[in-house]
Amino acid sequence: MAAISREEVAHLARLSRLAVTEEELDTFAGQLDTILQAVAQVGEVAAADIPPTSHSVPLTNVLREDVVVPGLTPAEALSGAPDAEEQRFRVPRILDEDVAS
């Protein structure tokens, strides 16, 4: 039985903001199914009472002195932007027109 359907992969692509083509969907559905069946092996391990590890070096509350240090200038920060205007990153419209009006 397949671990993941083509429809689920299409949903994942939408969640991931990937405008994948129909052809890509066909390829990814089969590949992701193979990978998921393999990684599902973690389920064989009896680990109900085992605490999870998110990080190997458990440092907490790492703070620095609250002093001003040099940072990027606006020009430097915007130097790689696809589009900039008035010292800001310029983006396509965020709201639909009927909402904006």
Added chain:
Amino acid sequence: MTDLTKLTAVEIAGLVAGGETSAVEVTQAHLDRIAAVDDRVHAFLHVDTEGALAAARAVDERRAAGEELGPLAGVPVAVKDVLTTKGVPTTVGSKILEGWRPPYDSTIVQRLRAAGTVMLGKTNMDEFAMGSSTEYSAYGPTRNPWDLDRIPGGSGGGSSAALAAYEAPLAIGSDTGGSIRQPGAVTGTVGAKPTYGGTSRYGLVAFSSSLDTPGPCARTVLDAALLHAAIGGHDPRDSTSIPAPVPDVVAAAKLGATGDLTGVRLGVVTEFSGEGAEPGVVAAFRESVDALAKLGAEIVEVSCPHFRYALPAYYLIAPSECSSNLARFDGVRFGLREGDDGNRSLEEVMSLTRDAGFGPEVKRRIMLGTYALSSGYYDAYYGQAQKVRTLITRDFTAAFERVDALISPTTPFVAFPIGARTSDPYQMYLADLFTIPTNLYGGPGISVPCGLSEGLPVGLQVMAPTMADDRMYRVAAALESAVGTFTPPAL
């Protein structure tokens, strides 16, 4: 006349410090070598000729002024394209960052400059460091100098191939699941993954933040140790950086080179010493174990029962972290923007940008991670993988109560032909079967050349406890003193 490209970093630094050659001469020799062979090897994505010669001139001027030079001053270094370099293109092997010139240097690169090394350029890699063959680079594969029809490993295949092709004596890599060690193994070079937190991630383009570890690549263990010492240590700009000094890896490499391992207990990982590896790899590994025993090491078998679950756990944890990290590539602040025709919404432009800018392996991992983190699947996949991570850590901890270090082959198989594993992603993942446990645990690991199988290099991996990086250098240097280094056929 001495071929400057065939020397070790130690030899080059000695000649420069003694005035027998100049940093400019050394740099030019390597730039000439790159010009002669890199159209066939394709180790470099960008060669910074001007920057390299300027850095070399600065070293020569400092020497002329009577300044004390560091142990790597004047030595060329190739840097994996995953680290930001101010004003020098940084692509991470991806179209989504094509043409990006970062406005700042990563900490590793800052330290390389401070050490007086000369950065030759940026090396090829699997896109976003996801891969084991460098075939997933958006800019075409790197080829293995041992056989140009074979892969140089990955993700840092460019760095290791540059070493094996004598285009650079030192290189920087990054290791999330084996991306320094596995390329080292299949190119007959040395690659070390430091303890997680022992080298700074500031300016390292993130893939899986709880695993990513930059580290040194070289042709000898001592050269790798010197580079490790130069780049390692606490960095206040990385909140996961360990606030403690790096163990004295250089002294350990020198100690190991004496060829005496008396009193050192080494554990052969039962699960990684037979099944799952090619016969030629197992044979070379077994011979090396005998060599280590002859040097005085006590060899014992150690079972790490959860290591077999490391690969599946890794392929849940790393994609989960990647799906979050790569959200920053949205076509707004840097890199590619696709489909912004004035009519499409931000979200449409974002989706078109990411589909055009990311390659297939990156997309697979983003979707896999999105799946593993989604409600309904989180406990069974990501949560369970984190518990397995705990059990793998416990296997290491228990093993290190019995032995000083663990050993295994670095990879299950030697360099495979280009194209052999791209159609089945999971077959590609198996290349990192033996290197992944170390990343999940967070300890250090090193691959050192240990022999040949059918004329291709085999690596031996030494795994040590967290913040005991010196131990692995001692063992690796001892093995190197017994088996020597391995030279590929002339290109």
